[in-house]
Amino acid sequence: MKLRDVTIRAGRSLKQAKARTLLTSLAIGVGAFTITLSLAAGVGGRAYTDEIVNANTNVKELSVTKSPPKSQQGPQKYTGNASGVSGGLFSGELLDQADIDKILKLDGVVSVSPNYNPQVKYVTRSDQDKYVATISTFSPSVTLKFAAGSVNGDLASNEIILTEEYVKALGFSSSQDAIGKTVNIVADKLSSPVTAPENNTFVYTVKGVSSKSGLAFRAQSSLLISNSSAKTLYDYINLGTRSYGNYIVASVETTSASQAQKVKDTLTGMGYLAQTAADVLGVINTFINVLQGVLLGFGALAVLTSVFGIINTQYISVLERTQQIGLMKALGMRRRDVGRLFKLEAAWIGLLGGSIGTGLAVILGTIANPIISKALDIGNISLIVFTPMNIAVVIVGLVIVSVSSGILPARKAAKLNPIEALRTE
Amino acid sequence: MIEVKKISKTYGKGDNAFRVLDNINFTVPDGASVAILGKSGSGKSTLMHVMSGLDKPDSGEIIIDGKNILQLNQKDIDKFRSTKMSFIFQSFFVQAKENCYDNVSLPLEIADVAPSRRKSKIETALKAVDLLDKIKSRAKDLSGGQKQRLAVARAIVNSPQVLFADEPTGNLDSVTGGKVEDLLFDYNKKNNVTLIVVTHDAELADRCDMQIHIKDGKIDSIREMKK
Known part of the structure; x- marks a missing residue:
């Protein structure tokens, strides 16, 4: 049949x-x-x-931390460099200037910038309420969606990118209205005595307003300033404290994506923990x-x-x-x-x-x-x-x-x- | 010509052994009509199964066209049945949910007849049994007599050499049964097809050229009918 x-x-x-x-x-x-x-x-x-x-990381970039100590039973040995910054949350060693200089000397490394993440007190504007804010570093390689304004290349030292939520909170009538206006960020100097606290107001011009996007999660809640502005803020806040000059994470920019992988291998050999964009994706x-x-x-x-x-x-x-x-x-x-x-x-x-x-x-x-x-x-x-x-x-x-x-x-x-x-x- | 030689078959073993066929010998000439008669349990159905290769005897030979079909392998026996034999059963065994066309088409499909050649064969067969107008009707919508005529159409569609009929009128009243008988004998005479009918209906048997009476697995008598 x-x-x-x-x-x-x-x-x-x-x-x-x-x-x-x-x-x-x-x-x-x-x-x-x-x-x-x-x-x-x-x-x-x-x-x-x-x-x-792809939108939030740069394939040429690595993020580097120090390797956590090899797991061992009992109390850990004191190395003189243990973190005092985040206490229980982060108990690994921190990166210092010596580490950064060492990494900068490696083949294929273009720049090493510590992630400053300055802990500011509040953001405000004249005749407006004060709001808590997180400050992050702007990176030209990260995709942002702008509700108003735009950025060509990097931000200048006195410029800031707001989010749409802060536009409303700080009393602007619209995102477009905020562009070119100034906002004030107030930070405490941590080393100042408790009896005579010292703080300073930093003034920034609004360069752009980022809107929520399905991709740019990093930019959704933080206010963005340039790396150098972040360093200025960080230095003011932390100078004279024990955590000054110690960083949890540093971004290492290399010449190419394949170079990033090579640098990663070298750094791992040197006792650092390095992650490429591909690792994050993985x-x-x-x-x-x-x-x-x-x-x-x-x-x-x-x-x-x-x-x-x-x-x-x-x-x-x-x-x-x-x-x-x-x-x-x-x-x-x-x-x-x-x-x-x-x-x-x-x-x-x-x-x-x-x-x-x-x-x-x-x-x-x-x-x-x-x-x-x-x-x-x-x-x-x-x-x-x-x-x-x-x-x-x-x-x-x-x-x-x-x-x-x-x-x-x-x-x-x-x-x-x-x-x-x-x-x- | 069909030669049945020294066919014996036993069911069961030891004390329970039952000899259903015991040294059966006879010869059927081509184109003859043969009635195999006997009481129920006499072995007449088993004899038909053995002659058609559906069942295997313990010993003996069935020679059709000079070939002992009991020595063929399963594939060749299947081919033999699909191309040279066909069957009509007491309970029709037409596929109730299929229409007449598909019912009659089955033997052609089994025999690998090309699809292009099927339609005319099916129509010819249905016409022969006077069911051409029911070609699209489902078999379950037919009457008993029509069902058996459909079974006849299915049996003759591939022009077999031997037609086996197992109590073909057993489930029919005398009028419709008579019609089916006429169809079978007409086909037998017109096409010189050997017709082997298993029955205990004496009237039906009287229309055959030859009567073989089976009793307790043995041939009781063979009678050639003079016409």
């Missing part, structure tokens, strides 16, 4: 048991749905983190992969359940159609073809279930995408991305699984003795 005829007969038998076929397919469909969505979320998630990391992607793996696991479980469904359905089908099988064998249908008939029926079930599941996943994913993006406030970035390849793999995979599930019932059908099957009593 020709494969074409067997395939048509298999399809026709299924059509004759529509409800049963549909229900069995739906079981597979649940698996297909879950697997398709988890694959799509994986693709979308990785693409998203890729964009985030860490986030590992997280996404684990999540995706869990989802895929659920999908696989659903498929496993449906396997038993198919086996059961096909066994019942063989029992119900004993006479039909007997007749076909009496008419000279070969055992192989009888087996094929039932395996192909299973294949049709797999194809139907796979198509229903992936189809629903695509429809739901397409509908949900803008809703998710809006809820997470990431602009028009899609977190669920369907690729034709993934969909094809899911459907083909499920057809193969279904055919495998159909093997046992098909064998039972093929082995059926036609004389027994055609006995009328």
Whole structure:
């Protein structure tokens, strides 16, 4: 019997048991749905983190810290350089000027800039309330989305980038209104005596207003000033204290992305902990992969359940159609073809279930995408991305699984003795 | 020509052994109609199964066209059945949910007849049993007599050499049964096809060229009917 005829007969038998076929397919469909969505979320998630990391980091850049001490039992030895800055949160060693000079001498290193992150008191404007603020360093390599104004190259020493939230809080009528106006940042000198506290007001001109973007998470809450302004602030606040001249992290700029990797290896050899943009991406992607793996696991479980469904359905089908099988064998249908008939029926079930599941996943994913993006406030970035390849793999995979599930019932059908099957009593 | 030589078959073993066929010998000329008669349990159905290669005897030979079909491998027996034999059963065994066309198409598909050549064969067969107008009807919508005529169409569609009929009128009343009998004997005579009918209906047997009476697995008598 020709494969074409067997395939048509298999399809026709299924059509004759529509409800049963549909229900069995739906079981597979649940698996297909879950697997398709988890694959799509994986693709979308990785693409998203890729964009985030590219927008917020520079591939030529490394962030360097000192290696934490080798884990050892009991109290650690005093090295004279332990952190006194963040207490329990950060107990590693800090980078000092000697470290920075050492790193600067390495091949391929263009610049080393410590991350100052000055702890200011508040930000304000004349006749306005005072607000707590975090100050970060502006980096030309990081993508920002501007609500108003713009920056070419680096910021000048007295310029600042506000966020939209501070524009409202500081009493500007609009983002555009803020451009060119000044804001005051007040900082305490930490080394001044408690009895005679000393503070200073630093004045900055608003150069731009950053708006929320799905990518630029770094810029969403911090006010940005240039590296040199940050150093000025930092020096004023910390000069004369024990933590002055000690930094948790330093950014190292190299000549190229491949050079960044080489410098990283050298730094690791020297006892520093260095991370490239690729490392950061790797860490986030590992997280996404684990999540995706869990989802895929659920999908696989659903498929496993449906396997038993198919086996059961096909066994019942063989029992119900004993006479039909007997007749076909009496008419000279070969055992192989009888087996094929039932395996192909299973294949049709797999194809139907796979198509229903992936189809629903695509429809739901397409509908949900803008809703998710809006809820997470990431602009028009899609977190669920369907690729034709993934969909094809899911459907083909499920057809193969279904055919495998159909093997046992098909064998039972093929082995059926036609004389027994055609006995009328 | 079908030669049945020294066919014996036993079911069970030891004390429970039951000899269902015991040294059966006879010859059927091409184009003859043969009735195999006997009470139920006499072994007549088993004899038909053995002659069509569905069942294997313990010993003996079935020679059709000079070939001992009992020595063929399964694949060749299947091919033999699909191209040279066909069957009609007491309970019709038509596929209730399929239409007449697909029912009749089955033996052609099994015998690997090219799709382009099927339609005319199917229509010819349905016309022969007077069911051409029901070609799109589902088998379950047919009456008993129509179902058996459909089974006849399915049996003759691939122009077999030997037609086996197991109690073909057993489930039909005498009028519809008579119609089916007429169809079978007409086909037998017109196309010189060997017809082997297993029955205990004496009237049906009387229309055959040859009657083989089976009793307790042995041939009781063979009668050639003079016409």
